[in-house]
Amino acid sequence: MNHHRRLRHILIGVSFTALMAANAHATPFINEIHYDNSGADTGEFIEIAVESGFDLTGWSLSLYNGNGGGTYGSSVSLSGLSYGNAFNGYHFAAIDYPSNGIQNGAPDGIALISNTGTLHQFISYEGAFDGTSGAATGVSSADIGVRETSSTAIGHSLQLGDSGWQDPQASTKGAANTNQTQFTNGLTIGGQGDTGGGDGGGGEPAVEAAIYDIQGAGHKSAMEGQTVATSGIVTAVTSSGYYIQDPTGDGNGDTSDAVYVYTGSSNPPTVSVGDEVRIQGEVTEYARRSNELTLTEITNSQVIEVVSSGNSLPAALSLSAPTTHIDTDGLGSFNPATDGIDYYESVEGMRVVLDNAQAVDATNRYGELYAVNSATATGMNDRGGITLDEGDFNPEKIQIDDTALNGNSPQAQMGDSLGSVAGVMSYSYGNFELLATEAVTATDGGLAPEVSQIVAADDRLTVASYNVENLAAGDGRIAEFGQQIVNNLNSPDIIGLQEIQDNNGTGSGELSASQTYADLIQAIKDAGGPEYAVAALDPEAMNSTGGQGNGNIRNGFLYRVDRVDVKDVSFIDGYDTDTYIDPAGVEKGSFSSSRPPLVGTFMFNGQEVTIVNNHARSRGGSDPLFSANQPINTGKPEKRNAEMAFVNAFIKDMLDQMPGANVIALGDMNAFWFEEALALLAGQELFNLATLFAEEERYSTIFEGVSQALDHILVSGSLFGSALFDYVHLNSGFLSQLSDHDPLLASFRIARISEPGQMLLILMGLVALYRRRQSQLMA
Structure with missing residues (x-):
């Protein structure tokens, strides 16, 4: 287990109260950072916000490497800094670093050190870790929760706003940040809200309270901020704290009888499971990010007395x-x-x-x-x-x-x-x-990769959709992908691929994926499969399609040359000028930092089949399901809606001109089958093949234990009547996965147009489409 993921709290060697009294001003804090951008890193800096009149003489900054937790480079003195514009009583001092002077993370950190040599603030980006040298020795960093990447625009930075650290945006170096009007709570919202160990509340008299009264019936304690004395049985111990539970409780199912006592990893607990303890400390509600619920804790704690040991634990x-x-x-x-x-x-x-x-x-x-x-x-x-x-x-x-x-x-x-x-x-x-708290043993449930029963035939076209998760030339997974395509997907006639990267992966200076496709085609042949060819286009500009920096993910098609011909491949006209209005009322590009929908027109048995290959805007930025925000935000749904509506408009126009056309929209839509984005894509023109499965069987990926359908295949009425469909589960649920998505596979009867049976299928599909439109008009 990566224990760095669990290190959440900060210990600060000088109390805020003492520092404020000594200086008679609000304390300084790190306010803005820039460390990574597109191309060669440039203009790296760290900005400090400080109340007007505060003297930073003797203060310094140290940089920390999350790999090992030690410092790197030389400490930078903050003495004699020049200040930028004043705002609400604060000034801003920026410290410039040379190119690549600040490491690019995963994770790394910054320590702000006072003129007495004690740690004042210790934040990190791209993860948390424990400091192992200098002023931050034994202290857990606070992850600010946002990051820069190698695709961050030059001139952008990470900035502290009123609600916390914000994603990269245009730098405000030397001035107040975007969305920043408050400063006195800069340390708190900057990731420094919990000061860890101490004397149990700064000498305030403790209030006697039972644990269940501390917890109360709600998500936050009514006693938050108070110093309390309480007692209970130690039920579990971790490296940075322990849990205590009242042995009898209050009999109220709405109130918890237990609470977490935080000590910090640099001050590990000295109690043992089964101890009955009497403790004192401050009631704190801890949250790592603003969209998360709080965990009720006792901080600044001290054990007043170990009353007894070896006690039976409360019943689970x-x-x-x-x-x-x-x-x-x-x-x-x-x-x-x-x-x-x-x-x-x-x-x-x-x-x-x-x-x-x-x-x-x-x-x-x-x-x-x-x-x-x-x-x-x-x-x-x-x-x-x-x-x-x-x-x-x-x-x-x-x-x-x-x-x-x-x-x-x-x-x-x-x-x-x-x-x-x-x-x-x-x-x-x-x-x-x-x-x-007790060893967990797993008994094999017999999970096995699926082999689809859908196969190609003289009169049946087979079509797959597969997000291959950042596949680049030379990737060690390619051989296994080839085996899956041949042995589990039965060598589909056409494969719509998403997340194909450049030949050099995330290297710079490349926009072609020719070798990536060639490697996959060869892997299919090596697995005993047929010859495939490519129908694809590369992105039109570096880092324009989202995903990993310089990877330039794109959609593409492979098709069997022995059964299918390609007539045309193109992006949908107008994708680069289409816009939508975001919730703030700002007009933005529908496909900005997203993948343009790729249209392939193929010939099978003398008939045209048009396939639109999609990879909609990711759900990044979504709230967790158990978020403090209810209902939850789902990561810019308005952008996905705009993308899907744009694709539908293209398909609707095609079907208006050719009512019997064979049209398929497939790909990673990053939307569930019941969300608005899929309804906008379907419109009155398309049928989602997910409806052929029971609702509990509709899934193509798993996120945090929840099976869900993000990948879809929708078809026009001419194809729906003969459709067979399968979620082919090869990755989801397995310890070993080639991708975080499962492939989808469908087949359709497309006999030569002269065959009466084919004409009947087309008519049946058109009737189904007519009935849907009539029912929607009457609704």
């Missing part, structure tokens, strides 16, 4: 979360009986057990495993996963984490049985999680 509560709704009221009321988000809050920190546990995805690289109670879960698919549906977002799915087991998770796959899993309930990175 069997988890019985609601199975349909995560939230029904925008967090307006607290309803553990109906809302999953409220249910898990009601047992936060408590000992719980997941009975009949079954894995619904494979163990991930962080040692996390998603599971359900197989006896009570709803929406289960036939391979042992749990599928997202329009009215069911699977609140009963829970993340099992190995933090309390020192990274000892089993390597499980979808459908594996896990028995009963006991631990304590926590929340991290947007997920409620069960921190297992």
